[in-house]
Amino acid sequence: MLYIVIAILLILLELAYFRVADRFNIIDKPNMRSSHTSITLRGGGIVFLFGAWIYAAFFGLDYGWFLLGLTLIGLVSFVDDIHSLPDSARLVVQFAAMFLMFYQFGILNWQDGWIVLIALIVCVGITNAYNFMDGINGITGGYSLAVLAPLIYLNQSLNFIDMPFLFVTGLSLLVFCFFNFRKKAKCFAGDVGSITIAFILLFALGKLILQTGDFSYIVFLAVYGADSVLTICHRIQLHENLGEAHRKHAYQIMANELKIPHVQVSLLYMAIQLAISFGMIFCPINHYIYLVIATIVLMITYLLFMKKNYHLHEEYLISRQS
Numbered sequence: 001m002l003y004i005v006i007a008i009l010l011i012l013l014e015l016a017y018f019r020v021a022d023r024f025n026i027i028d029k030p031n032m033r034s035s036h037t038s039i040t041l042r043g044g045g046i047v048f049l050f051g052a053w054i055y056a057a058f059f060g061l062d063y064g065w066f067l068l069g070l071t072l073i074g075l076v077s078f079v080d081d082i083h084s085l086p087d088s089a090r091l092v093v094q095f096a097a098m099f100l101m102f103y104q105f106g107i108l109n110w111q112d113g114w115i116v117l118i119a120l121i122v123c124v125g126i127t128n129a130y131n132f133m134d135g136i137n138g139i140t141g142g143y144s145l146a147v148l149a150p151l152i153y154l155n156q157s158l159n160f161i162d163m164p165f166l167f168v169t170g171l172s173l174l175v176f177c178f179f180n181f182r183k184k185a186k187c188f189a190g191d192v193g194s195i196t197i198a199f200i201l202l203f204a205l206g207k208l209i210l211q212t213g214d215f216s217y218i219v220f221l222a223v224y225g226a227d228s229v230l231t232i233c234h235r236i237q238l239h240e241n242l243g244e245a246h247r248k249h250a251y252q253i254m255a256n257e258l259k260i261p262h263v264q265v266s267l268l269y270m271a272i273q274l275a276i277s278f279g280m281i282f283c284p285i286n287h288y289i290y291l292v293i294a295t296i297v298l299m300i301t302y303l304l305f306m307k308k309n310y311h312l313h314e315e316y317l318i319s320r321q322s
Helices: 002-023 046-059 064-082 087-105 113-132 139-158 163-180 190-212 215-237 250-256 262-282 287-321
Strands: none
Touching (some): 002 046, 002 163, 046 190, 064 190, 087 113, 113 215, 139 190, 139 215, 139 262, 190 215, 215 250, 215 262, 250 262, 262 287
């Protein structure tokens, strides 16, 4: 009954946000990077932040520092959705929020200062990569559910995080997916959505890694990781400005050049990530060997896909110039 009440609250808050977004013209207009063609409400992913606040209200402030960091990064991302902020300002806030998360973990100490610094940079990079991958209907909400599912499964036996936290996160994702995971989305996540859900999932994943001492659980983000890193490498090879909008991710080429429906592409990314994550959980193989094998397979798959289909994107660019 409690979770039903929370679900209803999340739906009402999301609907209330839609009225605010419509009133103040918080919209997403199609641009060169876009895979959509119509104006859509932006920032629907604020429901993830609402979910975290509701969790704290119902279950307590056990993760107070994390919640403070999440609120900080979420509100600044929401402002950025309305009026673009300088990259430097966003990065300062992201590092500050990640610092608060690490404080919640209890891993800040001078002895391991350089390790903490590297971890901060990597986690901020993952958060922004998650944001870059938010480009078609359903992919942020669907992929996040695929990351959350194995965390919930493992938490039943390992108890590395408060289970209601994962359940409420799942409810906020389901509410968002109801409005976004469809042919014509009612709303997009916006930076506030993709950044906050990345921050939330990193917190849960970090708790798992710290409790088990097993970094190979990073494989729960392997699909996004392979697409993001290899796309960045490809753009560097093409001497492109990494700060400019683009449509070179594998999922974008599927949706735009190959004309595969957004929902199908999102389901594909979900299915692959779920298969990889539960494969590691159930396969009787060393986790680090599994991580290496999964990474290599994803990289080869990405390269073969690009070799076969990237010319379609080049033809698209030529057509825009002409």
